[in-house]
Amino acid sequence: xxxxxxxxxxxxxxxxxxxxxxxxxxxxxxxxxxxxxxxxxxxxxxxxxxxxxxxxxxxxxxxxxxxxxxxxxxxxxxxxxxxxxxxxxxxxxxxxxxxxxxxxxxxxxxxxxxxxxxxxxxxxxxxxxxxxxxxxxxxxxxxxxxxxxxxxxxxxxxxxxxxxxx
Numbered sequence: 024x025x026x027x028x029x030x031x032x033x034x035x036x037x038x039x040x041x042x043x044x045x046x047x048x049x050x051x052x053x054x055x056x057x058x059x060x061x062x063x064x065x066x067x068x069x070x071x072x073x074x075x076x077x078x079x080x081x082x083x084x085x086x087x088x089x090x091x092x093x094x095x096x097x098x099x100x101x102x103x104x105x106x107x108x109x110x111x112x113x114x115x116x117x118x119x120x121x122x123x124x125x126x127x128x129x130x131x132x133x134x135x136x137x138x139x140x141x142x143x144x145x146x147x148x149x150x151x152x153x154x155x156x157x158x159x160x161x162x163x164x165x166x167x168x169x170x171x172x173x174x175x176x177x178x179x180x181x182x183x184x185x186x187x188x189x
Contacts, residue, residue: 028045029043107143107147110145136149137154
């Protein structure tokens with residue numbers, strides 16, 4: 024049975040609709056007509072719809088595979104090996120040492136090699152060690168020169184040719 028007011032399915036023999044509360048006391052013929060119309064509506068609503076036919080385009084696009092990169096026969100190049108991890112050769116070290124013979128350029132290149140992320144790790148470690156050695160040698164030079172100056176000054180004071188008489 025269906026409710027004549029709201030169309031909700033109601034158990035047979037009910038006097039009132041469980042959804043809207045309206046009275047179910049109607050002649051049986053009216054109930055049967057309502058039941059049939061609701062069942063038809065339900066069937067129409069739940070009928071599977073046929074998909075609309077797709078329109079065919081006037082042209083068909085041909086499948087074209089993506090071009091593959093050319094393969095090289097480099098035996099020394101291994102996939103996944105970082106260039107910074109390669110062993111630094113003798114020629115590279117000779118060029119590095121020749122560049123370090125140029126004044127001022129050597130200090131700038133050492134700083135660049137020590138603090139750059141794209142330099143070979145061997146050269147980077149060498150540059151860091153070289154900077155540490157520069158700092159140590161500068162400290163030792165300052166100590167040695169200051170002691171030499173004080174010794175020479177004391178020698179002149181002992182000889183009597185001091186600079187304090189002016």
